[in-house]
Amino acid sequence: MPKVMNHQLGREMDYPYEAAYPDRQFAFVFNINRCIACQTCTMACKSTWTYGDGQEFMWWNNVETKPYGGYPQHWDSKLLSMLEEKNPEGQTWDEKGTFEGKTIFETGVDPDRDQRVLGYLPGDEEWQAPNVFEEVARGAKGLAGPANGVSLPEHGTWFFYLQRLCNHCSHPACLAACPRQAIYKREEDGIVLIDQERCRGYRKCVEACPYKKSLYRPNTNTSEKCIACYPRIEGKDSEIDAGIPIETRCMSACVGKIRLQSLVQMERDGSWKNDPDNPIYYMVHEERVALPLYPQFGTSPNGFYIPPRWVPRSYLDQMFGPGVDEAIERYVYPSRRLLAVLALFRASRQIIFRFEVENGKKVGESEVTLPSGESKTLEIFNDKAIGYDAKGNVAVSITIEEPVHVRPKEHYNSI
Amino acid sequence: MSVPRNTTTPSEDEAVLLARGARYRLVGRLLADSLQAPFAQPNDLEAGAAACAYLGDLEGWDLIDAIRGSLPSCEEEARAAYTHVFGILVSAEAPPFEVEYEPRTDVFWRASAMADIAGFHGVFGVEIGGHERPDHVAVEADFLWYLLEREVAAQALGHGEEKVEVVASAFRSYFVDHFGNWTPSFAVSLAKLADRRGATFYGGVADFLAHIVTAEAAVLGVPPAAVRPPVVTDAPAPDACEGCEAGTS
Ligand code: SF4
Ligand code: SF4
Ligand code: SF4
Numbered sequence: 236m237p238k239v240m241n242h243q244l245g246r247e248m249d250y251p252y253e254a255a256y257p258d259r260q261f262a263f264v265f266n267i268n269r270c271i272a273c274q275t276c277t278m279a280c281k282s283t284w285t286y287g288d289g290q291e292f293m294w295w296n297n298v299e300t301k302p303y304g305g306y307p308q309h310w311d312s313k314l315l316s317m318l319e320e321k322n323p324e325g326q327t328w329d330e331k332g333t334f335e336g337k338t339i340f341e342t343g344v345d346p347d348r349d350q351r352v353l354g355y356l357p358g359d360e361e362w363q364a365p366n367v368f369e370e371v372a373r374g375a376k377g378l379a380g381p382a383n384g385v386s387l388p389e390h391g392t393w394f395f396y397l398q399r400l401c402n403h404c405s406h407p408a409c410l411a412a413c414p415r416q417a418i419y420k421r422e423e424d425g426i427v428l429i430d431q432e433r434c435r436g437y438r439k440c441v442e443a444c445p446y447k448k449s450l451y452r453p454n455t456n457t458s459e460k461c462i463a464c465y466p467r468i469e470g471k472d473s474e475i476d477a478g479i480p481i482e483t484r485c486m487s488a489c490v491g492k493i494r495l496q497s498l499v500q501m502e503r504d505g506s507w508k509n510d511p512d513n514p515i516y517y518m519v520h521e522e523r524v525a526l527p528l529y530p531q532f533g534t535s536p537n538g539f540y541i542p543p544r545w546v547p548r549s550y551l552d553q554m555f556g557p558g559v560d561e562a563i564e565r566y567v568y569p570s571r572r573l574l575a576v577l578a579l580f581r582a583s584r585q586i587i588f589r590f591e592v593e594n595g596k597k598v599g600e601s602e603v604t605l606p607s608g609e610s611k612t613l614e615i616f617n618d619k620a621i622g623y624d625a626k627g628n629v630a631v632s633i634t635i636e637e638p639v640h641v642r643p644k645e646h647y648n649s650i
Numbered sequence: 651m652s653v654p655r656n657t658t659t660p661s662e663d664e665a666v667l668l669a670r671g672a673r674y675r676l677v678g679r680l681l682a683d684s685l686q687a688p689f690a691q692p693n694d695l696e697a698g699a700a701a702c703a704y705l706g707d708l709e710g711w712d713l714i715d716a717i718r719g720s721l722p723s724c725e726e727e728a729r730a731a732y733t734h735v736f737g738i739l740v741s742a743e744a745p746p747f748e749v750e751y752e753p754r755t756d757v758f759w760r761a762s763a764m765a766d767i768a769g770f771h772g773v774f775g776v777e778i779g780g781h782e783r784p785d786h787v788a789v790e791a792d793f794l795w796y797l798l799e800r801e802v803a804a805q806a807l808g809h810g811e812e813k814v815e816v817v818a819s820a821f822r823s824y825f826v827d828h829f830g831n832w833t834p835s836f837a838v839s840l841a842k843l844a845d846r847r848g849a850t851f852y853g854g855v856a857d858f859l860a861h862i863v864t865a866e867a868a869v870l871g872v873p874p875a876a877v878r879p880p881v882v883t884d885a886p887a888p889d890a891c892e893g894c895e896a897g898t899s
Contacts, residue, residue, distance in 0.1 A: 363704075364704040
């Protein structure tokens with residue numbers, strides 16, 4: 236089997252195809268700390284793309300409450316157990332952050348079943364309760380005071396919302412598993428699509444995608460998945476001037492302002508081109524405040540998460556790989572530049588390709604307790620974050636202190 | 651750089667217990683007297699339906715679906731629906747109280763049965779808010795929900811197998827000796843009464859309760875309890891004094 240470089244694992248890995256990467260890659264950062272589980276994103280996607288017959292149980296975007304929730308049920312713990320079974324006690328990372336265990340491409344080869352990737356096909360019932368266990372916490376419930384685990388850095392009783400869609404992976408398992416080569420990754424933006432003409436509904440992609448984001452549609456006998464709202468990425472959505480890429484439906488609908496997306500530039504070897512003025516590159520590679528979801532699966536997902544700061548680290552370590560403590564520390568004690576980028580989340584409909592920060596006056600201070608227990612004073616400056624669209628025009632200009640507009644008296648009640 | 655440990659994710663067994671608990675919680679809320687305890691809201695139905703779907707309990711899901719349209723929409727409606735079926739005092743035809751289904755009617759036995767139920771609650775630190783009787787169906791359903799949550803918490807907090815087993819066996823005893831023993835009878839009586847009074851909502855609730863208690867008996871591997879009519883206590887108890895009809899001995 237060919238070898239490809241998996242930069243998230245810090246090593247080469249087996250993959251059924253030779254390495255091939257797009258010029259630019261669709262990527263996003265979600266700030267888990269901010270999500271309110273309103274499911275506006277979920278409904279934005281559903282009402283745009285999956286409202287037809289046969290798509291009743293199809294949610295390309297979903298928000299599940301961890302640790303018990305999952306769509307399909309227990310998708311992650313099931314696969315983690317399968318990997319553990321194949322490689323007992325071997326799924327670890329070394330001190331340098333290199334993965335020592337096995338990915339789904341390195342354990343799943345079963346020529347008798349034409350299986351190229353370790354995975355499983357969820358049963359119908361596993362798709363039927365997409366939002367079960369919403370807001371169900373783990374730990375002691377109903378107790379008051381510190382016994383209930385209310386002090387940081389880790390709460391004794393906890394849950395958090397995990398927002399999920401297809402990661403438009405750099406080493407997609409869905410694509411690797413398809414016997415008809417009906418799945419392809421676009422050169423221009425790395426979006427992974429299923430060719431509906433070629434698909435015969437073998438469900439190999441459903442079985443292989445570790446995130447379970449390829450879904451089967453029974454009435455067309457094909458599989459379908461998130462299309463990254465590609466008409467919007469191409470700037471062809473009628474909502475806005477032609478030619479300017481705009482954020483996807485699920486991103487632009489986000490009420491909690493937890494989502495930011497962009498296209499990052501790729502090197503030939505699959506790494507990201509050094510581009511610290513791109514907000515996603517900046518958060519993932521400069522600040523390292525956002526981490527990939529289950530990088531150990533091996534697909535090099537392009538969705539990144541700012542981890543929730545109250546959750547037991549052992550759980551987060553398993554979910555996001557190395558660097559959780561550092562990411563949380565940078566988030567709770569952000570640099571001026573990071574604070575400015577955080578202000579850009581959901582501030583514009585146009586995709587931001589580049590940002591700048593203009594320094595402003597100091598406007599306040601705040602005492603911050605780091606995960607280590609150390610206290611620090613965070614100075615807050617009213618800096619201005621400016622985001623530029625694909626054509627280099629200013630898409631948004633926003634200050635850290637939100638401007639206050641007072642409605643004139645005669646319009647107090649008007650809408 | 652931190653080195654992720656290879657931790658286990660919460661077990662699926664915990665999730666199953668939580669889902670079973672959610673069904674009990676819904677039963678409790680559907681049958682609560684809104685003067686004493688929170689009455690079911692639409693989101694309770696959704697949580698119950700999701701739990702049924704999770705458990706692969708599609709019959710439960712359908713039964714909840716059938717209740718949806720007739721769910722009282724406000725506190726007054728809930729109260730009116732409750733008194734329409736159960737009366738202001740204890741309904742003789744479908745009383746929502748455990749001891750009314752016991753063939754023994756002497757007051758001492760009833761008091762000690764009630765004390766036994768309250769004792770169960772007390773051991774687990776549960777006090778009943780409001781003025782509800784400890785043997786009310788909603789209280790008992792809530793208590794079973796609570797025990798399942800306790801079992802999950804004991805597992806999640808790593809309290810050890812012994813403590814988990816204490817809660818699990820209390821759950822089993824409470825179901826076998828109390829809730830599971832009389833609610834099949836109550837569900838049958840309630841269904842008949844609701845039918846006669848045209849109370850669609852409680853008819854649906856009776857069906858859901860009957861289904862849940864059967865499903866739970868199967869989970870625990872115990873036979874479903876025999877159905878018996880409630881004991882009509884309008885007539886004076888045999889050992890009552892004719893003057894005041896209160897017990898004499
Ligand atoms: S998340 Fe799944 S469906 Fe999406 S590209 Fe990756 S493997 Fe394919
Ligand atoms: S990117 Fe578009 S298609 Fe994909 S989940 Fe979001 S809204 Fe749905
Ligand atoms: S719209 Fe935003 S805040 Fe709401 S559930 Fe989705 S990600 Fe969370």
